Amino acid sequence: MPHCSQGSRRCAVATENQVERAGVGASTHTCALPNSFGINCEDESTRNAPRRLARVLHRLPNGTGRNPKRHLRITFPSVGEPRLIIATGITFTSVCEHHVLPFSGHATVGCLPSPGAFVIGISKLARIVREYAARPQTQERIGEQVVAALVDCLDVQGAGCVLRASHVCMARPRGARAQGAHVTTEHLRGAFSYDAALRDCLFDAEAVR
Numbered sequence: 001m002p003h004c005s006q007g008s009r010r011c012a013v014a015t016e017n018q019v020e021r022a023g024v025g026a027s028t029h030t031c032a033l034p035n036s037f038g039i040n041c042e043d044e045s046t047r048n049a050p051r052r053l054a055r056v057l058h059r060l061p062n063g064t065g066r067n068p069k070r071h072l073r074i075t076f077p078s079v080g081e082p083r084l085i086i087a088t089g090i091t092f093t094s095v096c097e098h099h100v101l102p103f104s105g106h107a108t109v110g111c112l113p114s115p116g117a118f119v120i121g122i123s124k125l126a127r128i129v130r131e132y133a134a135r136p137q138t139q140e141r142i143g144e145q146v147v148a149a150l151v152d153c154l155d156v157q158g159a160g161c162v163l164r165a166s167h168v169c170m171a172r173p174r175g176a177r178a179q180g181a182h183v184t185t186e187h188l189r190g191a192f193s194y195d196a197a198l199r200d201c202l203f204d205a206e207a208v209r
């Protein structure tokens with residue numbers, strides 16, 4: 001197998017420096033990965049492959065360092081009877097923590113406030129989805145965290161989240177080869193877990209999105 005004749009140490013240091021300048025401080029030996037694919041990192045075309053790889057990895061979502069629940073702190077008094085709120089088509093991109101490859105899709109989020117409860121601005125539903133997604137994740141955990149945040153931070157009768165995404169790791173040649181496949185996950189708490197009509201509202205909204 002071809003190997004970098006410059007010495008992998010030199011490549012690794014160059015890559016580390018580049019990534020550290022970007023504030024990541026990665027210690028990953030990124031020259032070894034192109035080498036393992038038979039890329040020698042020597043000629044004009046491939047010399048910068050380790051650096052490009054480090055840059056791609058650095059640009060994957062790695063968290064904002066902030067708690068998404070902060071978006072739920074600002075609430076407003078509700079008017080009249082509690083009304084079901086559903087936001088559809090919330091696009092998100094995340095990174096599969098198992099394969100360090102991206103997955104992306106859209107979310108449908110619903111919540112039913114308790115009578116007389118304060119409510120949030122609707123845009124906050126999109127913000128918490130995107131912020132929980134913006135870190136190495138599993139699709140299931142994003143949905144669980146979104147629903148848990150709504151139930152924990154707001155006075156609601158229930159909350160639900162449906163996520164539909166395609167995963168690069170499912171389409172890779174040595175993986176499931178499931179190009180075009182989507183994964184749907186459902187996360188239901190409170191009234192959404194026992195009220196079939198409420199649940200259907202959420203699923204119908206997701207279907208007609």
Ligand SMILES: [Zn+2]
Binds near residue numbers: 096097098099100167
């Ligand atoms: Zn994966």
